[in-house]
Amino acid sequence: MATVDLIEPPTVETSCPETPSFSSSPPLSPKSATPCPQNPTQSPSSPSSVLATPLARLWRPTAQRNLRNQWSKLASYRQQWASSSSTARSHATALVNAYLSQKYMPSMELGALRDIPNIKKKASLKLFKQQVLHRGKLLSSYKHMVSVVIHMVNISRSMKCFLKCASSSPLVHFSGYSEDKNDPGDGGGIPVFTFWTISCFEEVAEELVQMFILELNLKRLLVVELLSISCKVPPLNSLHWSDELYPGEFSDLSICNLYSEETCKPVYPRLDDQKSEMPAARFNPQPDHDVLQVWLPLI
Secondary structure, eight states: OOOOOOOOOOOOOOOOOOOOOOOSSOOSSOOOSSOOOSSGGGOOSOGGGSOOHHHHHHHHHHHHHHHHHHHHHHHHHHHHHHHHHHHHHHHHHHHHHHHHHHHHGGGOOOGGGGGSTTHHHHHHHHHHHHHHHHHHHHHHHHHHHHHHHHHHHHHHTOOOOEEOOOOSSSSOOEESSOSOTTOOSSGGGOOSBTTBOHHHHHHHHHHHHHHHHHHHHHHHHHHHHHHHOOSSSSOSSOOOTTSOSSTTHHHHHHHTTOEETTTTEEOOOOOTTSOOOOOSOOOOSSOOHHHHHHHGGGO
16 A cells, blocks of 8 residues: 655644753742741740750751752652653644644645545544544653652652650651651751751742642643544543543642642632632634644643
């Protein structure tokens, strides 16, 4: 059978947008709305929770080491996020190009190839199979991005360093989880680096992770749109915002505070001054070239 080289319609190229970035070292200054104490005497912790001086001297190096490890992990997952975003963008671009090629196939001028029996039908079927392939790969990349954000959330909640309960050992041990309800894990508010307390680092880490959570929420909207595009009428794979894209997705989104237990639906993307309500308009299964060109750089 003769091999057919199709005349491709205008395709869409994307550029890689900037992603939130940070180094593995603790940040130099916080950007949180709540100012961190600039002096140890300004610590909000109660006097009863402040570690005794000998314990504080042992706690501080352990807390510093833990903070360095957690920020190093955040930097590593940031790189994984960038890689997954780039991969998802490539699959989304391939999906869109296959969709546009199939959409414009009936009006294409094939020249000498037009005499081949059922040439357009066979080409459309091949393009349809390509769309199915790239949909699966796009969904896989999205799932990995969700996993990365979950790890970031857990790391941002692991900045504290707790004193382990007394044992038969004469050595003092510290842990990443609390064994004493009276131990807040922040050394009683004493500074870890210069004048920065544990709570300051937690606030900055939370702010950074929140940037990725908001971006993930937007990416989910675009993934739902792209997975729904189809040349068929009615579409064969129409999705809605409330649909679970993969088994266990809603549980994953709950960890990121992107799933509402009240509505039993994922939280819809919104601006700060808008209500988090899904618009009444349905997803368009057949977007045009201009709309797709806007979507792709945001994946």
